[in-house]
Amino acid sequence: MTTLTDADALDGMRDALGLLKDREQVARRLLEASARHSFDPDKELDWDAPFEEGKWFWPPELVSLYGTPLWKRMSEEQRILLSRHEAAALASLGIWFELILMQLLVRHIYDKAATSAHVRYALTEIEDECRHSKMFARVISRGDTPWYPVSRIHHNLGRLFKTISTTPGSFTATLLGEEVLDWMQRLTFPDERVQPLIRGVTRIHVVEESRHVRYAREELRRQMVTAPRWSQEFTRLTSGEFARVFSVAFVNPGVYTNVGLDKREAMAQVKASAHRREVMQTGAKRLTDFLDDIGVLRGVGRRLWKSSGLLA
Secondary structure, eight states: OOOOOHHHHHTTOEETTEEOOOHHHHHHHHHHHHHHSOOOHHHHSOTTSOOOTTOBSSOGGGSTTTTSHHHHHSOHHHHHHHHHHHHHHHHHHHHHHHHHHHHHHHHHHTTSOTTSHHHHHHHHHHHHHHHHHHHHHHHHHHTTOOOOOOOHHHHHHHHHHHHHOOHHHHHHHHHHHHHHHHHHHHHHTTOTTBOHHHHHHHHHHHHHHHHHHHHHHHHHHHHHHHSOHHHHHHHHHHHHHHHHHHHHHTSOTHHHHHTTOOHHHHHHHHHHOHHHHHHHHHHHHHHHHHHHHTTOSOHHHHHHHHHHTSOO
16 A cells, blocks of 8 residues: 655645645654553552442443433432443453454554654553553453443444554544543543543553544544555445444443333434434544544445434
């Protein structure tokens, strides 16, 4: 695949957002930020502290059933229990996604100079994602909830996607997986209604993921300028389909059964919820605006994004 060199960037290559940045300069800045602001969750967080009575595991407004008729019938205790299981389900989804991301990053740097700052930062990001996955697994265990794997079909679609994805498609999927959850976590870590451990986990994730988002955005801009047309079109199509998968996988039906609710009734009410639709679209808006600006949301791909419910 054709890639943009540092010289190309300095020669003034641009997209709709302006001049493309020097790849090595971006990576060096991210490496410096990583050296200043990286965390060891095993040491940073108090894993032994008991959970506080009456506190949530996810802000109630972000719980899938919030505002629905079923929510109004639930006791406060059952609502908090649902937030506990949904936090575990999102942590499980995060592990699945980060395992895919790490493989895509390794593929991305396979043909690149190992001494470059761009590759060194990719390896640093992989280190971050390893710690995040372990942190998410530990918070699931600490919450005494099940691990919530994605459905078998989504699991296998993930296997297919990471095999056939183009480089720009990989970075588009990376941003989809990171930015919606990042928006939710930015609401979570300062929220004093939420358990301190969950707030600590989300704070670490937000700080470190901000670098990952910057890396992916800059590389995706570069790829959408330099990739062959077929690759750009394939990226639009696969990213739209991945958005559809992601939006469905964001709610694991098993959580409803495990808190004593009727799974079919709960899923129907989530699907009909205007509040939930607004939450997901608001969480994705910064990303969809960016993707629209750089030419990803076009044609069939745009229609797929709309059908996912993430694009108004």
